[in-house]
Amino acid sequence: MATSETPTDRRPTRAAGLLYGIGLGGFVDGIVLHQLLQWHHMVSHVDDTPTTTVAGLEANTFADGLFHVLAWLCVVAASVLTVRAWQQGRLAPTWSFHLGLVLAGWGLFNVVEGLVDHQLLGVHHVRDDLGAPLSWDLGFLAAGALLVVVGWLVHRRGARDVARAQPRTTTPR
Numbered sequence: 001m002a003t004s005e006t007p008t009d010r011r012p013t014r015a016a017g018l019l020y021g022i023g024l025g026g027f028v029d030g031i032v033l034h035q036l037l038q039w040h041h042m043v044s045h046v047d048d049t050p051t052t053t054v055a056g057l058e059a060n061t062f063a064d065g066l067f068h069v070l071a072w073l074c075v076v077a078a079s080v081l082t083v084r085a086w087q088q089g090r091l092a093p094t095w096s097f098h099l100g101l102v103l104a105g106w107g108l109f110n111v112v113e114g115l116v117d118h119q120l121l122g123v124h125h126v127r128d129d130l131g132a133p134l135s136w137d138l139g140f141l142a143a144g145a146l147l148v149v150v151g152w153l154v155h156r157r158g159a160r161d162v163a164r165a166q167p168r169t170t171t172p173r
Contacts, residue, residue, distance in 0.1 A: 011162055012093035013085045014101055014155075019078035021105020021151070026071030028106070029113065033126065034064050040128040042067050042117075051128075097162055100155025103147050110144025 033039050041060030043049045049063075050056040093101075117123050118137045125133035126140045 010089065010091050011159075012090050012097060013081055016078045016081040016085065017093065017098045017101025017155075018105040018108065019074045019081065021102040021107075022109045023071045023074030023078060023105075024102065025106030025109035026067065026074065026113075029109070030064060030068050030071065034067075039126060040124040043123045044128045045122055045124045091162060094158040094161045096154050097158025100151045100153070100158055103151030104155060105151070107144045107147025107149075107151055110140060110147060114141040114144055 034041055041051060042063035044051050044060050049059040051060055114137060118125050126136035127133045130136065
């Protein structure tokens with residue numbers, strides 16, 4: 001019987017790489033689009049929180065902070081899962097295994113955030129400062145989908161390398 005010290009499945013965890021990608025993708029979005037470029041804030045397209053008033057900017061800055069807390073929690077969860085995998089004796093991921101998942105997680109963040117916040121809830125758009133932001137929103141979704149596809153392809157290459165490195169558990173005939 002396998003114990004936590006000697007798992008039968010020694011492959012690296014996929015969840016950690018995906019969570020790193022989701023969290024880091026959130027940080028890139030928040031830092032670059034919200035803070036540096038100031039194209040939008042978390043609720044900048046909501047009528048009672050315009051960024052042109054002090055009260056609206058305060059509400060948006062607070063919402064941005066909550067958004068960053070969620071991104072930070074994803075990175076913390078990924079770190080916990082990584083340490084747990086080490087404690088369980090799992091194999092370390094190859095660079096392509098891990099990087100592919102990080103890219104796919106970042107793309108997954110973009111797709112979900114783009115669909116939920118930009119399209120379904122309409123709380124902000126990629127460019128709230130433009131009159132017709134749909135093309136920017138669609139470009140954001142396309143970039144997210146591309147990150148998912150490229151990330152998954154890179155991950156699959158790394159997963160094949162990990163599978164070759166894992167010792168066989170079957171007995172020879």
